Amino acid sequence: MGDPVPGVGQAVPVELSSFVGRRRELTRVASLLATERLVTLTGPAGIGKTRLAVRAVRTVTGTTGLDTVWVDVSALPGFRRVVVEHRLIHGLAGREVLLVLDGCEQLGEAAGRLVENLLGWLPRLRVLVTSQRRLALPGEAELAVPPLSLPPAPPDPAAPLAPAAIAGSAAVRLYEERARGADPFFELTDRNAAAVAALCRALDGIPGALELVAGRAHRYAPLQALRRLTTEPLNFLAGGAGRSTPVDAERSLRLSPPAERLLWERLSVFAGPFDAAAVAEVCGFGELTPDSAARLLARLAPALLADDERPGRYRLPLAVRAYAARRLAHSPDGDGHTTALRHHARSRRIAGRAAGLWQRGAQPAARELALRELAELRTAMNPLSAAGPGAALEIAVDLWFLWTACGRAEEGRRHLERALALHPAPRPARALWLAAWLVAGFGEADTRDPLLVEAWSTAVQEGEDACLAYLAHVRGTVALWQERYEDAAAEYREALELLPPEPGFGPGRGALRAARTLALAHTGAPDPATGEEAGDGPGAGADPWARAWERYARAVAALAAGRPARARTEVLRALETQLALDDRLGQSFSAALLAELESARGDYERSALLLGAVGRTRPAGARAPRALRTVRERMTPQALRTAYAQGARTGLRALLPEL
Numbered sequence: 001m002g003d004p005v006p007g008v009g010q011a012v013p014v015e016l017s018s019f020v021g022r023r024r025e026l027t028r029v030a031s032l033l034a035t036e037r038l039v040t041l042t043g044p045a046g047i048g049k050t051r052l053a054v055r056a057v058r059t060v061t062g063t064t065g066l067d068t069v070w071v072d073v074s075a076l077p078g079f080r081r082v083v084v085e086h087r088l089i090h091g092l093a094g095r096e097v098l099l100v101l102d103g104c105e106q107l108g109e110a111a112g113r114l115v116e117n118l119l120g121w122l123p124r125l126r127v128l129v130t131s132q133r134r135l136a137l138p139g140e141a142e143l144a145v146p147p148l149s150l151p152p153a154p155p156d157p158a159a160p161l162a163p164a165a166i167a168g169s170a171a172v173r174l175y176e177e178r179a180r181g182a183d184p185f186f187e188l189t190d191r192n193a194a195a196v197a198a199l200c201r202a203l204d205g206i207p208g209a210l211e212l213v214a215g216r217a218h219r220y221a222p223l224q225a226l227r228r229l230t231t232e233p234l235n236f237l238a239g240g241a242g243r244s245t246p247v248d249a250e251r252s253l254r255l256s257p258p259a260e261r262l263l264w265e266r267l268s269v270f271a272g273p274f275d276a277a278a279v280a281e282v283c284g285f286g287e288l289t290p291d292s293a294a295r296l297l298a299r300l301a302p303a304l305l306a307d308d309e310r311p312g313r314y315r316l317p318l319a320v321r322a323y324a325a326r327r328l329a330h331s332p333d334g335d336g337h338t339t340a341l342r343h344h345a346r347s348r349r350i351a352g353r354a355a356g357l358w359q360r361g362a363q364p365a366a367r368e369l370a371l372r373e374l375a376e377l378r379t380a381m382n383p384l385s386a387a388g389p390g391a392a393l394e395i396a397v398d399l400w401f402l403w404t405a406c407g408r409a410e411e412g413r414r415h416l417e418r419a420l421a422l423h424p425a426p427r428p429a430r431a432l433w434l435a436a437w438l439v440a441g442f443g444e445a446d447t448r449d450p451l452l453v454e455a456w457s458t459a460v461q462e463g464e465d466a467c468l469a470y471l472a473h474v475r476g477t478v479a480l481w482q483e484r485y486e487d488a489a490a491e492y493r494e495a496l497e498l499l500p501p502e503p504g505f506g507p508g509r510g511a512l513r514a515a516r517t518l519a520l521a522h523t524g525a526p527d528p529a530t531g532e533e534a535g536d537g538p539g540a541g542a543d544p545w546a547r548a549w550e551r552y553a554r555a556v557a558a559l560a561a562g563r564p565a566r567a568r569t570e571v572l573r574a575l576e577t578q579l580a581l582d583d584r585l586g587q588s589f590s591a592a593l594l595a596e597l598e599s600a601r602g603d604y605e606r607s608a609l610l611l612g613a614v615g616r617t618r619p620a621g622a623r624a625p626r627a628l629r630t631v632r633e634r635m636t637p638q639a640l641r642t643a644y645a646q647g648a649r650t651g652l653r654a655l656l657p658e659l
Contacts (some may be wrong), residue, residue: 021170029056042302043145046208046249049130063639073103104131132303147205154194159196178214195222233322249323266327272375273313340386347380351398382421392419393431407582409442429459466503481622483521492516510546518553548577584617592625612647
C-alpha cells in the first residue's frame with residue numbers, strides 16, 4: 001500500500017466485523033475495479049458500502065499489489081474542494097493508485113467535479129467511491145449495494161417457528177451473530193425465530209440497523225425489540241455503539257438541497273414502496289410540481305431501498321422514514337396535513353379502482369392491486385389520520401372483497417371496528433353492514449345483533465336499499481351456518497328482491513343467487529334460477545367468486561342426490577377459484593365437502609388431512625363438518641390427531657395436486 005497523501009489520505013480501515021451475505025457483490029466490485037477507472041457503490045446509510053469497499057480493496061490489492069489511498073470524507077474538517085484536489089493531484093502524480101473516497105454524498109455536487117478533475121489530471125488513477133447518490137459522470141460504473149437477504153414474513157411474530165425456516169437469510173445470520181456477541185447465551189429457537197424474522201424485515205435487511213438492534217440482545221428479547229421498534233423507532237434506534245441510524249437519517253436530510261429535503265419529508269407518508277407516478281400524485285404540490293417531484297425521486301433513488309419484485313419502486317429505510325415523518329409533522333406551514341390528505345385521496349382512488357375491477361370480473365387483478373398497495377391502504381384506514389374515521393371507513397367498505405373473499409376477514413374487522421369506535425353518531429350504514437357481515441360470517445356472533453339492528457335503522461334513514469339487501473344476506477348467512485336452511489333461503493330471496501340493479505358497492509347479484517342456491521340445495525327444493533341467472537349463460541364468468549360458490553352449492557345438491565362423481569367435479573372446480581383468490585371461507589366449506597366424499601369412499605385418512613388443512617378457517621358459528629363426525633368414529637384418536645396435524649402443516653393446495 002502506498003503512503004497516505006498528506007492531509008487527506010488514510011490507511012485502509014481495519015475490518016472489525018465479519019462479512020455476511022456479500023460474496024456476490026464483492027466479486028462484482030473486484031471485477032469492475034479490474035476494468036473501470038470509476039466505480040461508485042451507492043445505497044442508503046448503513047447498507048454496508050464502506051464495509052464492501054474495505055473488502056474489495058483488500059481483495060484487489062492482495063492479488064495485484066496496487067497502491068491504495070483511502071479518504072474518509074467525513075473526517076475532512078472544513079472541506080474545500082480545491083485544496084483537497086490540489087493535495088491529491090500533488091501526492092498521487094505519476095503513481096498507479098486506487099483512490100477510495102468514502103462517504104462522498106457529504107461533498108454534494110462538488111464530489112462530481114472533484115472526481116472528474118482527478119481522473120483528468122491523473123491518467124493512471126482509479127477511483128472507488130461510496131455515496132448515497134451517483135456522481136453522474138461519463139464512464140461511471142455504479143453498483144447499488146442491496147440489503148441483506150430477508151426471511152419470509154412470519155404470520156405471527158409471537159407464534160412458534162422452526163429456526164430452519166429462516167436460517168437461510170443473510171439478515172438473520174448477521175442478527176444471530178451480533179446478538180450472540182452481546183449476549184453469549186443468545187440462541188435462535190422456536191420461541192424467538194418468528195420475532196427475529198419480523199425484526200430483520202422491519203429493519204429492511206440493512207446491516208447497520210441490524211447490528212445496532214442485535215447489539216441490545218442482552219437487554220431486549222427479539223419480540224420486545226420488535227415492539228419497541230414498531231412504537232418508537234427513532235428512540236429505540238438512537239444511541240448504542242457507533243453512530244446511530246437516526247444520526248445517519250439526519251445527515252441524509254441535512255446534506256440534501258432544500259427541494260430534495262422537502263421531498264424526503266413528504267415521502268415519509270408512504271408506508272411501503274412507491275413509484276414516480278405515486279410520488280408525483282402525492283408529493284407534487286406547492287414548491288414541488290408533479291414533474292419536479294418525479295425528477296427529484298430519480299436523484300434520490302440510490303439512497304432509497306429498491307423493490308426487487310417491481311423495478312422502479314422504492315421505499316424509505318425505517319430510520320429515515322421515522323425522522324422525516326417527525327420533521328413533516330412539525331412543518332410550520334401545514335405541509336404534513338396536506339401531504340397526508342393527498343395520500344389518503346390517492347388511496348381512496350386505488351381502493352375504488354380495485355372494487356371496480358372486482359365488479360367487472362377481473363377479480364385476480366383486483367386482489368393483486370389491493371395487496372400491492374395494502375401498506376398504503378392500511379395507513380389511509382387509520383381513523384386518527386388527517387382524513388378522519390369517516391374517510392377510513394369509505395376505504396374499508398370499498399375493500400369489502402379483500403376481507404370477505406380474499407382471506408383477510410380478521411384484518412377487515414380490526415379496521416372497521418377501530419374506525420366505527422371513533423366515528424360520531426350516526427355511523428354509516430355501509431360500514432355497519434360490513435362489520436356485521438364479518439362478525440356473523442367469520443367470527444363470534446356476540447356483537448352481531450346490535451350491529452344488525454343499528455345498520456338496519458341507519459340504512460332505512462339513509463335510504464340505502466342496497467344495505468337493506470345485504471343485511472338480509474347477512475341474516476341468511478347466520479341461518480345457513482346454524483343449518484336453518486329454509487330461513488336462510490327466505491332471507492336470501494328477500495336480499496335478491498331488495499338489491500338495486502346497480503348497487504354501487506358490495507357483492508353482486510351473482511353472489512346473492514349463489515347463496516340462495518346453496519340454501520335450497522340443503523333443503524332439496526329446486527332452485528328457481530335457470531339459464532344465465534343460474535350461471536350457465538353468456539354472463540356467467542362476470543363474477544368468478546360467486547361462480548365458485550354456485551359450483552359448491554351444486555356439489556352439495558349432487559351429493560344429496562346420490563351423484564358423488566358430479567359433486568367431486570363441481571367442488572374441485574370451485575376450489576380452483578377459491579385457491580386462486582385465497583377465499584379461505586370458501587376453501588373451508590369446499591374442502592369439508594371433499595372430505596365427506598373421501599370418507600364415503602372409505603379413505604378416512606385423506607378425509608382427516610383435508611379437514612386439518614382448513615381446520616382454522618371454518619367460521620366459529622358454523623356446525624362441525626359431517627366428515628369430522630365420520631372420521632372420529634372410524635379412526636383412532638391418535639391416528640386422527642396425526643393426520644389432522646399433518647394436513648394443517650401441508651396446506652390445502654399441496655393436498656390437491658390435480659389443481
